[in-house]
Amino acid sequence: MKRIAVEQPYEDVAAALQAKGYETKMFNTDEDVKGYDIGVVRAINEGNTHEFNFPVVSMRGMSLEDAVEAVDQKARLME
Template structure:
């Protein structure tokens, strides 16, 4: 399964992804993170999408179920 990082404080998203069998860690928005298959962030600021060396799912406006679906879809594409 995938190695995923989720922006704090979204423990509920972390738990939902772990239930799907993924390895999930949390990160602070000001941390420099790398080495993951995918990241889940609150939102992507214009011009900041190059902060990550892996694909990200921005969860603004999405339910937890939608986030999990988006993550699994994104992972199936890579």
């Protein structure tokens, strides 16, 4: 089972991912997140890509369904 770190305030994304069988944890922007397989964040900018040691999905411009599909795609690539 893939572990997904989901940035606040995307509880709806976390719930949708849990319904698909993922383990999720909510985190705050300034929180140090380690040990997860994939992250869902508000936005990715050049300055903060080094903060994560796993692939991330940016919510910028994405619907709930888009975000879940993006996580599914990254999870499949990791298998």
